[in-house]
Amino acid sequence: MTEFLDDVAALARELVRIDSRSFVSNLPLAAAVEAALPGFAIERIDYADAAGVAKRALVARRGTGSGGLAFSGHMDTVPDTGWTEDPWSGRIDGDTLHGLGSTDMKGPLAACIVAARALPERVPVMLVATTDEETSKRGAQEIAARSVLVREAPPAALLVAEPTRMRPVRGHRSHINFNVVATGVQAHSSTGRGRNANWDLVEFLAEMKALYRRLREDAALQDPAYDPPFSDFNPVIDNHGTAVNVTVPKATLRIKFRYSAGVDPDPVRRAVQDAATRHGLAVTEEREGAPPELPADHPLVRLCADLTGQAPATAPYGTDASELQGIAPCVVLGPGDIAQAHTPTETARLSDLARAVPVFMRLAERVAAG
Structure with a gap:
């Protein structure tokens, strides 16, 4: 865990410090995500939302051939309703990162990026960074409809890294x-x-x-x-x-x-x-797209359960998997607690984010191995 702690903490803090509420442009945050992926092929998918605000979704890929695992996370956050301290401070207090989006889901997104960077270059891996997940799922829809990288080298599986306390979620509403x-x-x-x-x-x-x-x-x-x-x-x-x-x-x-x-x-x-x-x-x-749901005995679900030591579950909320499931089978799995999300005191435990990195890496290696 300690070998990834500093990298995850620095990147998660950088992302939290950038305002990316769903009604503002996420272009500055997309630029930060892109800069954190040196050596990856990057595809920018630009669009304007219903209010005419400029938005950008990203697909990044490294490795040869199709298959492999795609990590997915969204860049937008809910509004800063109820916050009494700076929502974008990125303040770190011991093991705790403070700020809007720290758990949902800039912290988990940072863990995905660090895991993707740390994988051997021979392992095919993809990062799918969406926006407008908290409102319309438009970023995921645009990727599913327009991504050239996804079409040219489709992943074999897709992990949506929403905060599940690292329990595999095989389906949601x-x-x-x-x-x-x-x-x-x-x-x-x-x-x-x-x-x-x-x-x-x-x-x-x-x-x-x-x-x-x-x-x-x-x-x-x-x-x-x-x-x-x-x-x-x-x-x-x-x-x-x-x-x-x-x-x-x-x-x-x-x-x-x-x-x-x-x-x-x-x-x-x-x-x-x-x-x-x-x-x-x-x-x-x-x-939204149809509710995504894999059977409990699906190979991807079983693999996630084996690697985490936790039985698969379902969830009452929704994620981008409803729009991304047409790309590859989806499991929702990530560090942090959904109970922290959408609160005016949102925080993330940096140690939880760092512990997720080697699990993500093992999952990517196992998926790439077939």
Whole structure:
């Protein structure tokens, strides 16, 4: 572990110090990742996100021939909500790295880079660095659709290094985001001349609450291989800044529905669409790729379990594996605890990051050996 500790600490700290929240450009961070990979063939995949912000995903490769392992990590972070100290300080206190993205997932990404660099040059290895994972999975989608390096020399397996405490995750849920819009008439609320769009949502929300309860009670819509077995169905209402003395002209209800490979999402989709039609509401959907899931006896899953000494599991959250699974079979495996992610006191243990490096290297060597 100690032979990798300094390298991982320095690189993870450098990455944390660069602001790469999903709504800002990640070009400075992509440049830092590229600079950390001397001797690798680098492919830059540039695009503009929905707001027109310049983004860059990266694919890096070293070694000859196809096959081998691809490490994957995302460069973006969630917003700095709730932070009371500098989110980008990269402060190191003993064994602890402080900062936004230290666990999710700049620390694990640094461990992947250090492992890839330390492998013998004869071992084929790839690094897939995405962005917009926390929002749209757009970076992973662009790589899957456009990468020349992936197409010319496809990897045999792909490891998404999200923080799992080094327990192999063989499958996870994907989501459908429902965007439901009610339209009212804006006026001073005292005049009686307006129509509040929120009232148009009330009966629809009552049906959604019944659907929420059904998801928690109906075994046919649950998957016992997951904890919890029921799907997430989480509504958020946006009145777009309307003041309390103004009738709301537009109300947007967003519902995130997560489902696993063992759950058919169509009954839920139909229930939402039918209810919206009945109540005169406009509804659109944003879908991730299908939920990725490998059987517990898949060779990649067994190999990860053997190397880590931990039994494979499933996870209720999502990762870029939903978009990258078409490239190669995916396992989610990385240092750190997901409980640290998205918190205003996010930290990573540097020793955990360093301990992951030799495990990643052994995995890459075993995959390359077939």
